[in-house]
Amino acid sequence: MFFHIVLERNMQLHPRHFGPHLRDKLVSKLIKDVEGTCSGRHGFVVAITGVEDVGKGLIREGTGFVTFPVKYQCVVFRPFKGEILEAVVTMVNKMGFFAEAGPVQIFVSNHLIPDDMEFQSGDVPNYTTSDGSVKIQKESEVRLKIIGTRVDATEIFCIGTIKDDFLGVISDPGAAV
Amino acid sequence: MEEFFWVRAGPVAHRLVLTSVSSSLSHASPNRLRRPPRFGVAREQSSRMSGEEEENAAELKIGEEFLKAKCLMNCEVAIILEHKYEQIQQHASSDSDPSSQVSQVFEKSLQYVKRFSRYKNPDAVRQVRETLSRYGLAEFELCTLGNLCPDTSGEATALVPSLKSAGRFVGDAGNDKIDKMLNDLSLIKKFE
Numbered sequence: 563m564f565f566h567i568v569l570e571r572n573m574q575l576h577p578r579h580f581g582p583h584l585r586d587k588l589v590s591k592l593i594k595d596v597e598g599t600c601s602g603r604h605g606f607v608v609a610i611t612g613v614e615d616v617g618k619g620l621i622r623e624g625t626g627f628v629t630f631p632v633k634y635q636c637v638v639f640r641p642f643k644g645e646i647l648e649a650v651v652t653m654v655n656k657m658g659f660f661a662e663a664g665p666v667q668i669f670v671s672n673h674l675i676p677d678d679m680e681f682q683s684g685d686v687p688n689y690t691t692s693d694g695s696v697k698i699q700k701e702s703e704v705r706l707k708i709i710g711t712r713v714d715a716t717e718i719f720c721i722g723t724i725k726d727d728f729l730g731v732i733s734d735p736g737a738a739v
Numbered sequence: 740m741e742e743f744f745w746v747r748a749g750p751v752a753h754r755l756v757l758t759s760v761s762s763s764l765s766h767a768s769p770n771r772l773r774r775p776p777r778f779g780v781a782r783e784q785s786s787r788m789s790g791e792e793e794e795n796a797a798e799l800k801i802g803e804e805f806l807k808a809k810c811l812m813n814c815e816v817a818i819i820l821e822h823k824y825e826q827i828q829q830h831a832s833s834d835s836d837p838s839s840q841v842s843q844v845f846e847k848s849l850q851y852v853k854r855f856s857r858y859k860n861p862d863a864v865r866q867v868r869e870t871l872s873r874y875g876l877a878e879f880e881l882c883t884l885g886n887l888c889p890d891t892s893g894e895a896t897a898l899v900p901s902l903k904s905a906g907r908f909v910g911d912a913g914n915d916k917i918d919k920m921l922n923d924l925s926l927i928k929k930f931e
Contacts, residue, residue: 563796563882564811564852567804598842608816608848609823637819639848640805644797646883646898648855664851665844703854705887708796727897728889 563645564664565638568614569604571596574627575619589613592632602713605640606665639664641708641720648732649722651702654687661704666718670706674723676730696731703732799877799901810882814856814864820849857888863931870923874916875907888924892917 571592579587593610600606617631641647641663649661649668658671672681672689679689679696688699698704706729710721724730793800811819824841831840858864871881880899889895892914895902902908908917 563879564813564816564848565805566809566811598844600844606844606848608844609820611819611823637811637816639844642794642796642801642805644795646796646887648887650851650854662847662851664848711794728894 568635570633573630573632577626605638608637610636641666646707648705656681668720668722670722674725705729797900810878812882812885813852814858817852817856860931866927874920
């Protein structure tokens, strides 16, 4: 789920930037430093939408750098256990399939794919029901439930399932043609 | 593939977090150490340890901070990101910077929300939020419903089990209320 939240960060600025454009410099540095990062607590920082407050700077001993506490609003993407969302399938193999929901990767193991769906290898590996009515392949859109999250220093991985009511394929690229 | 997935996310992740804790401590000024770091990595680690078991979006357990925060539906995010993307492009053309200046996270998110936006029109998006907010939903529930647009009350409660909690939508009357809510949503979609 995407959220709009307020975060705080201590920004260090070199004295050469002190001048009439100090705030601009601070904001552009903030965007450069923060956008695209990921933390386990807040998820992926997608975009900064505004700077609420720049606090008083504190000169650091020895270096001359100044630390400013900056409060900013941003759009974050944070997956939760138990959340249901839609995702695009990126890779299918006999172990299961990978899907992407925005910046986050979700793996759905073949144990968590309904039992009536079988893996079919070939040019376009896919999972298909015995009657061939439902097919999961690359670029399919699926609705899945996140059952586990694992946080890396710079990324969040999720484990998902489509073995539940109202989950599964929404549209597959083959049928759309 | 699966094995690789877990191995990479397992001990390596742990070690990475630990090293980042120690590095953040060594960089921290004494001033900062005395009060508890509000958004520091150290706190992040400990809160995750205790809170991870309890996290469950189906029961609306998503942590105090996110429960109070404003959730965004995919269509709202699409409006925000597209606006920002245009701004960046304008900037880039005048500075002769490549337009691929945006982060990968930004780009992936933009593609994702464009693909999964139920409502394209900003007015419709506003209407959806207004309509749903009349039913006393939590932010997270509101956005899940707005994103997934279930067709029936059965589907809605399966996707958002927390609807049935706190005695808001109990029994047949509750189901009728949910159906009415979903009907309102489909009308907005129809007249968009």
